[in-house]
Amino acid sequence: MFKSGYIALIGKPNVGKSTFLNLMIGEKLSIVTNKPQTTRTPIKGILTTDNYQIIFIDTPGIHESQKKLNQIMLSSIKSTIEDADVCFIIADSPGNDYLKNFEDLLSKKNTILLINKADKLTKEQIDSIRAEFMIIDPKKIIVTSLIMDNPKEEILNAILEELKEGPKYYTEDEISINSLRFLASEFIRETLIENLSEELPYYIAVVIDEFKERNENLTYIKAIIYTEKDSQKAIIIGQNGSMLKKIGSSARKKIEYLIDKKVYLELWVKVKKGWTKNEKLIKEFLSE
Numbered sequence: 001m002f003k004s005g006y007i008a009l010i011g012k013p014n015v016g017k018s019t020f021l022n023l024m025i026g027e028k029l030s031i032v033t034n035k036p037q038t039t040r041t042p043i044k045g046i047l048t049t050d051n052y053q054i055i056f057i058d059t060p061g062i063h064e065s066q067k068k069l070n071q072i073m074l075s076s077i078k079s080t081i082e083d084a085d086v087c088f089i090i091a092d093s094p095g096n097d098y099l100k101n102f103e104d105l106l107s108k109k110n111t112i113l114l115i116n117k118a119d120k121l122t123k124e125q126i127d128s129i130r131a132e133f134m135i136i137d138p139k140k141i142i143v144t145s146l147i148m149d150n151p152k153e154e155i156l157n158a159i160l161e162e163l164k165e166g167p168k169y170y171t172e173d174e175i176s177i178n179s180l181r182f183l184a185s186e187f188i189r190e191t192l193i194e195n196l197s198e199e200l201p202y203y204i205a206v207v208i209d210e211f212k213e214r215n216e217n218l219t220y221i222k223a224i225i226y227t228e229k230d231s232q233k234a235i236i237i238g239q240n241g242s243m244l245k246k247i248g249s250s251a252r253k254k255i256e257y258l259i260d261k262k263v264y265l266e267l268w269v270k271v272k273k274g275w276t277k278n279e280k281l282i283k284e285f286l287s288e
């Protein structure tokens with residue numbers, strides 16, 4: 001019997017959802033940083049064997065705020081949960097307040113709770129996370145460290161117990177549903193987050209303007225980095241362009257690794273005042 005299904009990865013910001021996706025797929029598809037609110041657009045990774053096909057959907061961390069950008073991300077998380085066959089809920093600490101608003105949605109679903117970062121948690125903290133999630137009655141609870149242990153087999157077994165017979169939605173060689181063009185923009189955004197202080201990444205979006213194969217070994221990519229203000233643009237460019245140069249060189253290497261080709265990367269910084277409050281622009285900038 002061939003099994004297949006969609007697995008939603010959900011939880012607070014910074015709990016390790018993207019780390020989970022990359023571990024399961026065995027490739028870096030989803031960007032990971034030590035700062036919260038890294039993922040913005042659902043990232044979809046596909047794992048196919050002779051016996052099953054699992055489509056993992058990494059979502060933005062649940063962060064309830066009235067800001068337009070957060071509201072749009074929240075609605076994408078909700079629809080990902082609705083469409084999923086199994087929801088993997090990831091928690092790395094007690095205090096998962098979003099549960100009160102997600103209780104109805106999650107109680108109707110097959111859920112598995114993964115308590116991550118066990119390398120940093122006390123037994124008391126693990127017990128209190130377990131207790132918090134009782135209200136949604138998870139089918140299974142896994143306590144692990146995604147980066148210290150290697151829980152891939154344990155996770156796969158837990159998923160396969162819940163998955164039903166289903167079709168092969170994608171061919172064996174497809175590992176992501178997101179375009180390379182979009183993933184390239186994410187790698188640039190990851191590099192920006194790594195190099196900029198806490199709040200600034202929130203106001204940044206990266207859009208690929210051109211993505212062309214110049215020849216079989218070289219891909220030309222032109223990306224626009226959008227910010228809200230001139231002062232933010234100046235920080236990203238840095239003294240004599242030093243920051244932008246550093247970001248360009250580091251992002252280029254990541255993209256070359258992803259597409260396995262040499263990349264010529266051109267970065268432009270533009271100010272688009274108010275984009276984080278404008279629904280049309282948010283949807284355009286976050287589109288995959």
Ligand SMILES: Nc1nc2c(ncn2[C@@H]2O[C@H](COP(=O)(O)OP(=O)(O)OP(=O)(O)O)[C@@H](O)[C@H]2O)c(=O)[nH]1
Pocket residue numbers: 012013014015016017018019020031032033034035036037038039040059060061062116117118119120144145146147148
């Ligand atoms: N100590 C420890 N750190 C971990 C573990 N798993 C992930 N991390 C770290 O936690 C941080 C956040 O990981 P991400 O995978 O980006 O988290 P996320 O849930 O996708 O975050 P958002 O996209 O912001 O919602 C990174 O610095 C990871 O390296 C773990 O098992 N132990």
Ligand SMILES: [Mg+2]
Pocket residue numbers: 017018019030031032038039058059060061
């Ligand atoms: Mg993430």
